[in-house]
Amino acid sequence: MFILGIIIVVVVAAIAVSGAIYISISERREREQHKREQEDRKNTAAAGREQERTGWREFYKSVGLGADHEDIKVRVYSPKAYCEQVDGESKVAKEDGFIAVLKAYKHSEDGWHEIPPDWAVEYLELQQEDYEADGAHGSLLLRNLPRGVPSSVRDVLDS
Numbered sequence: 001m002f003i004l005g006i007i008i009v010v011v012v013a014a015i016a017v018s019g020a021i022y023i024s025i026s027e028r029r030e031r032e033q034h035k036r037e038q039e040d041r042k043n044t045a046a047a048g049r050e051q052e053r054t055g056w057r058e059f060y061k062s063v064g065l066g067a068d069h070e071d072i073k074v075r076v077y078s079p080k081a082y083c084e085q086v087d088g089e090s091k092v093a094k095e096d097g098f099i100a101v102l103k104a105y106k107h108s109e110d111g112w113h114e115i116p117p118d119w120a121v122e123y124l125e126l127q128q129e130d131y132e133a134d135g136a137h138g139s140l141l142l143r144n145l146p147r148g149v150p151s152s153v154r155d156v157l158d159s
Contacts, residue, residue: 057152070107075104
């Protein structure tokens with residue numbers, strides 16, 4: 001009977017210790033998750049302020065299905081902001097029918113990498129009459145916006 005009592009005490013102590021360990025681990029995970037969420041909100045707010053100042057917007061598009069899908073980041077510039085970025089080298093003008101300039105990026109293990117304009121055309125399913133490639137700067141000059149462009153992107157072009 002004494003040995004049974006000792007076994008019960010050891011089992012109860014083991015359960016209490018494992019419960020305490022579980023609680024401390026889960027609380028640490030929650031704190032880390034909360035910290036990441038706060039940093040993400042700060043980064044998102046900072047990116048929004050930067051976008052307001054620089055005259056461009058970003059949006060993301062998933063391409064493909066299942067395990068073969070890829071995420072594409074698309075940055076759309078107003079013609080004026082784009083000319084400022086490339087030091088006035090580009091001749092983007094509304095008189096030529098261009099309403100925006102687009103650059104696309106593909107995600108890899110190293111981060112976001114710019115993709116060539118002809119790949120962006122395929123990913124975004126642009127029609128030949130909707131764009132002209134600016135190979136010197138790796139961008140697409142747009143006459144019409146691609147399908148699925150968020151309204152926040154349209155806002156930067158109207159201002």
